[in-house]
Amino acid sequence: MPLRPALFLTCLLGLPAARGAADPNAFHDSLARTLRAEPLRWNAIHNEHLISGAINGRPAEFHIDSGAARSILALGTARRLGLDVTDTGRTQSGIGGKESIYSATLDSLDIGKSVHIPRRSMPALEMTSTLPSDGLIGGDILTMLGAVIDHRSHLMLFRRDSDPPVDLAAEAEKFGMVTVPLEREGNYHFLTARHQDATLRFVLDTGSQQSLLDSGTAERLGLKTVETEVRAAGVGERSRRPRLTSLGRMAIGDLALLHTPMLVMPFDEFGMTSARKVDGILGAEFLFASGAVFDAGHQRLFLPPGDIDVRPYSKTGSEMLASDEELAALLRASSWVGGVSVLRFTLESEDSRRKSPDPSVSAARLDVEVLDTIQGESPVRLGATTTVTVLLPHRDDLREWATGVLGRNPRKILFLSSSEKPPAMDRSLFTDGELPRAQIQRIRSLPQP
16 A cells, blocks of 8 residues: 655675675576566655556556555546446545545556566556556565565566576575565565564555554554654545654564654554454565565565664655656756755745746745755855745645655755756755765766766
């Protein structure tokens, strides 16, 4: 189930000599050589994987979402393509309420270039609160295909039909990876973890941008929760504002997640069903942070050894800037890039926005203290204050959103346009920190087109 809030590093430790030195990169390279691979598009801003495909031979794009028990088409896509759509009279519940379930008949469904699924019926939903795509590839199809999702190499892998079976567990052990068994119930995959003396059961959800803890479990564990500006959305028209907590150490087998931020809300609002108690969701920031390999066909995860800190990938803390292509374009278009501390901000009035040439964006004037320069010549001396203007895509809760984003972390990386106009970018302000700075340095070192 995807979360839609207003937003990876792996620490490797040596293994015993008998298993040899850990070499996770070699394991990922081995997978790409051994299995048939389909590229996934990694959207770093939204912590998600998408894959290109086709519906009845016409191009389509799908989210990879193991937290969806069934694969789903977007109702708008089904109607746009002229598919046979019928109202089933049933509804599906989610954190945003209920949505009517329709059924759409497809002549063919292609996933990547190598997976062809013949005529079938699929549920279709409005998907009003989710990010735009033509649908979700859920746990049913992932399990049926025996798909392997590599969150470091950004690939979906399959065994070639003509090849003998591949022992991925033996291959993982050879390169020092750790195998974590998963429990399958229906089309969901569950992972067991320990926090202090408590055993916790989580849905493994590649489509959830942020991990979540059931509010009853948080109370049972005696965890402190705080308010957050992040909003959660999925099935249904409404978004919810959960609370936020952090688990200092959570063990997964011989590994541990450290300082894991988690949204807190009642799990039963997600519309997932299970015969046993579910304590929450482990989402995409955990998978990307660890570079996990999810083997849906054999119910297991392959993880590098050592503790995992997901905070740089959490939507409640530090953030990735954008995809490599988006960041490279943003750097080329910027005359100055640097670190600032936002002292105050002012949004234009609703009336002025309506009268502007482009009412889809809102201007924000920021009073900032310039902390350092990453690229270009500083507009003012370091330590001085200046006022800049950025354009942000308009949203009804823009003031509330900006208050939360700037209040949570006023230290930002600011990109100033090389033209006279301010940068019309919805991500022209990014959270400061080691991860985004390292990302900028890496992108700048690559050959530019």
